[in-house]
Structure formats: C-alpha cells, structure tokens
Amino acid sequence: MDLNVKITVLGAGAIGSLWAVALKQQQHDVQVWTRSSDSEYSVNYQDLNGNTHPLLFTANSVEHLSQSDLLLVTVKSFQVEVALAPIIKLIPNSCLIVIMHNGIGSHEAVKALFSNHCVFYATTSQAALKADAKLQHTGNGQTFIGSLFSANSSYNVLTEVFNQALSPCYWQDDIMEPLWKKLAINCAINPLTAIYQCTNGELANKNYQAQLIQVCNEVTLVMRAEGYRVKNDELYQQALTVINATADNYSSMNRDVFYQRPTEIDYITGYLIHRAKKFDIAVPVNTQLWQTIISMESSYHA
Template structure:
C-alpha cells in the first residue's frame, strides 16, 4: 500500500519503521522537509538508520491509507489542509491517546472510511531524529461506524507490521479501556514528575483505585461489562510493564507543552455528567493539570 503517516512523533515514527518493509511509506510533518532521517534503536538494542520521504503531495494524493498519529487536540487542525488532496478511496486511521475527536473527524470526512486505533506499544524520541522502541504492547483497530466497513484486512496489515493487532467491531470498548489506563497513569506521573513505575509504590494505590473505580462506573453506564477491580489491575500491569518510561503527559508538562488532559480525564468527566455520575478524584486531577498548563507562561 501507499501510506502517509501524519505526525512524525514517537508513535508515528515507530509505525513508519514497522510498515516500511512491505509498504511505500512517507511521513507528513509541520515543516517543509522532503526527507525525514531517523536513527532507530529496537528493543534488542540494535541500531539502524532510516530515511523516509516527507511531505510529497503526489504521494499523499495517491495514498491508500492515511495514518494519523498527532495528539488528540491536533487532529482536526492537522487534517484540514489535507482534505482536498485525499482520494475518496484513501482509508483514514486515527491513533491517539484519549477519546473525543471522532465526531469532528466524521464531519470532516463524511465519505471516507474512518478507523480508530489504540496501541500500547511504547516509544521515545530522544532527539529530533532518534527513536527508541521502549516497550512491547498490543494494538486494537476498528471502524468508526460498523455500517461503514466490516473489512478487517487493515488489522491484518497492522498485525504483520507490529504485532499483535486485533480487529474490534466496537472500537470504543478498547478505547475506553485505554482511556482508563491513561486516566490512572498520565495525570499522576505528570503532577509528580515521576516514571510510570513509581506509581506501583504503596502511596499511590488508594488514588489509583479511586480513579479506576470512577472510570468503571462511567463505562458501565456506557453499556460495558467491567468487573470490580478490573481496570485497576490492568493499570498496574501497564505500570509494571513500562516502569522505566515517562508518560506522554509527564513529558508535556516537563517541557511546558499542551497536554491531552481534555481528551483523557476531560472526556471521562464530560461523559460522567451525562449520566449524573460523580467523579471527584478525576475532576481534581483535571483541575490540577489544567492549572499547571495555565501557569506555563504566567
């Protein structure tokens, strides 16, 4: 396939490397570069250099797939300039933390086949053109609307590139489960400027349990069957598996960049209000992060 990856951050770069052996891949960036060099260190420690085409309009116009890996709050702004250059047959895959961009994406591309995906593979850009794969994970992908597509071949393609990848008829369920993990890990590691692994300490357990219990209540109201303690155990598993990693929100706060808090904890709070469910612990975390963001340039 001819693929354009919109966003050359850690996850976008990781998928570019994974897809490149079998597909014609370019990256699309905010700059006007035409080549994107990348030094990649795999989980085994092996180092290899790559160089991708970048920002070629003809490649974009011929693309069979557009993989969008920018941050949640950047999705619509990043997609707008590409509207007239995407062919009607180009499939669009949105992959970001949190939930909340889907309605705007549907309005932007009413005739395109749109998929959402979530991945727990971890990667870190240590410099502008240096990338490390820092943790194995799994990817889930499914159509934004079950009416649009039941073709799961795209999941097979992603699975061949960076396994495992699973097809989901209802992509919102894994998106919600990933949201729960993000609600638990991201704000706490950002506020305390700690690694994911430090959240395994006893002092964080009561707060983690409360966060996950609140998400459980909202997910049940949304119609998902979630057992008591299930989300907390999943969060602990991720915390231990990515113990040495810094969450994306941790890095955003460290570098005084906008965070995805409104699409993670903010989305949870929004849905909780619809069902009249109190989520005080998550609300406090949202208030703290938004206050930190507002103080960046005060």
C-alpha cells in the same frame, strides 16, 4: 488494497515514527507528513534488541499523499482537526483513514471532515521514545482497530497490514470498548505521573494507591453506565499491570508537562468527566486531577 500499500503517516512523534518505520520495514511505500516543509524525514531507529537502523523517508509529498491507499493519523488528540484541515482536499476518496491517539473525543470533528471516506480508529500499547532524530522502541504491546461509524469488518486486510508491521493487531467490532479500556489506564497513570513528575513504575508505591483506586473506581462507574461490563477492581489491576510492565517509562503527559507542552488531558480525564455528567455520576478525584493539570498548563509561561 493489496499488501504493498502506499501510506502517509501524519505526525512524526514517537508513535507515528514507530509505525512509519515498522510499515516501511514491511516494504510498504511510506512517507511522513510533518509540520515542516522538508522533503525528507530521517530517523535513527533502535529496535527492542538494541540494534540501530538509520532510515530515510519521503516527507510532505503532495503527490504521494494524493495517491495514498492509507492515511495513518498519529498527531495528538487536540491536533487532529487542525492537522487534517489543510490536506483534506488532497486525500483521495479511496484512501482509508486510521486515527490513532490517546483519549477519546476527536470523532465528531473527524466524522464531519470525512463524509466520503472509510474511517477507522485504533489504539495501541506499543511504546516508543523519540528525542530529535533518535527513535527507540521501548515496549511491545497490542493494537486494536475498528470502524467507529459502521460495523464494517471487510477491512481485515487493514488489520493484516498493521499486524505484519507490529504484532499483535486485532480487528474490533466495537472499537469504543478498547478505546475506553485504554482511556481508563490513561486516566489512572497519565495525570498522576505528570503531576508528581515520576516514572510509571513509581505509581506502584503505596502512597499512590488510594488515588489510583479512587480514579479506577470512578472510571468503572462511568464505563458501566456506558454499557460495558467491568468488575470491581478490574481496571485497578490492569493499571498496576501496565505500571509494572512500563516501570521505567515516562507517560506522554509526564513528558508534555516536563517540556511545557499542551497535554491531552481534555481528551482523557476531560472526556471521562464529560461522559460522567451525562449520567449524573460524580467523579471528584478525576475532576481534581483534571483541574490540577489544567492549572499546571496555564502556568507554563506565567
């Protein structure tokens, strides 16, 4: 893969659009694959300095997809299989696949779909907001990328492409570790901000600390059982750091509940509960949060 890459971004949400913009600004040939059949996708991008850039992308081009060097999948975790199924036969075997979403748990379906492709997972703390055609980059963060199915570090060029677009981006030999660390933060922040319909920063208030600490303690137990070294209050301190750094932001789950959309709870807290059962570890606080979100979702159209 040379450094002028033909890319398809599957998913035109905030994060997908942010990466599409950043990759296009590095002169890569980027198209966006959306749920509509439109042949163009436009976005009015506001960068971290407040400057706006109107950008126009090719969209939903079968020809572009069939020639793509890289497919970046940024749909929500529960949409991955459904979004990929109709286009799977159009993706060339030489195309690198990068899956980037909150939570863990889509990898079994992805592995079954892509027996002939090199598949990578990525996790990012870059932050963006999207409303209609307006896209705002709201916070810088780091991105980790690695292969979930083989220890293949020969794709440093892939890391380089991402790093030039939105730095920093790091290659990770064990991508499950940063995926778990992101999962821990999501378990701490997403359900609480969704249930209480508050900003991330409001979780710094003392009335939320007991729940935050309990959530993080339960995640710590499961992560240790998974083989990761986690200090006693490490996850809680990391959660507080993110809460303070993104104080004015709404979590994705908060917005999903606000707009009465399906959440990624089954791939965040649900995945934690699934792994906890394997190790016979009780996670009552996380289980209660999971049940509350599921109940909220089921009442959307009641």
